[in-house]
Amino acid sequence: PKEHTLAVIKPDTPEEHREEILKEIQARGFTISQLQETVLSREMAEEFYKEHQEKPFFSQLVDYMCRGPCTMLILTKENAVEEWRAMMGPTDPSKAKETAPESLRARFAKDILENTVHGSSNKQHAQEKIHFVFGEISSESEVVSA
Numbered sequence: 054p055k056e057h058t059l060a061v062i063k064p065d066t067p068e069e070h071r072e073e074i075l076k077e078i079q080a081r082g083f084t085i086s087q088l089q090e091t092v093l094s095r096e097m098a099e100e101f102y103k104e105h106q107e108k109p110f111f112s113q114l115v116d117y118m119c120r121g122p123c124t125m126l127i128l129t130k131e132n133a134v135e136e137w138r139a140m141m142g143p144t145d146p147s148k149a150k151e152t153a154p155e156s157l158r159a160r161f162a163k164d165i166l167e168n169t170v171h172g173s174s175n176k177q178h179a180q181e182k183i184h185f186v187f188g189e190i191s192s193e194s195e196v197v198s199a
């Protein structure tokens with residue numbers, strides 16, 4: 054069965070990297086069911102990353118995510134959550150370069166904070182974050198038919 058995940062191309066990603074990421078997403082067989090450029094408010098970024106609010110890097114993370122437009126994507130494919138995470142590679146690009154040199158973070162991320170892309174960590178988070186970002190548009194039937 055097809056599954057959805059929320060993918061984010063984070064602020065400050067150069068346009069040529071953004072285009073390459075979008076091309077690669079399609080080349081790997083994902084359907085881009087929704088795409089939206091969004092500038093997150095601080096409040097939205099804090100809510101989006103609420104699972105990380107106790108982390109020492111939380112305020113830096115919120116600053117980064119509000120700095121400019123994010124490309125918000127709903128990706129649809131069998132096993133989409135896991136496959137998008139594999140495509141991104143590990144959070145820390147220095148680790149990604151060691152263990153997954155073809156991954157997006159190995160190729161494009163600046164450091165562990167400014168790591169270019171985000172993806173939901175499990176199906177429940179995917180549903181929650183899709184709803185948060187896309188609201189009504191993301192009701193299951195509409196996403197599947199998109």
Ligand code: CMP
Nearest residue numbers: 105110114144165166167168170171172
């Ligand atoms: P992401 O996968 O979007 O989920 C949480 C984000 O917090 C992560 O990508 C990074 O942008 C950031 N992050 C995770 N760990 C650290 C860290 N140790 N130091 C700074 N930023 C981090």
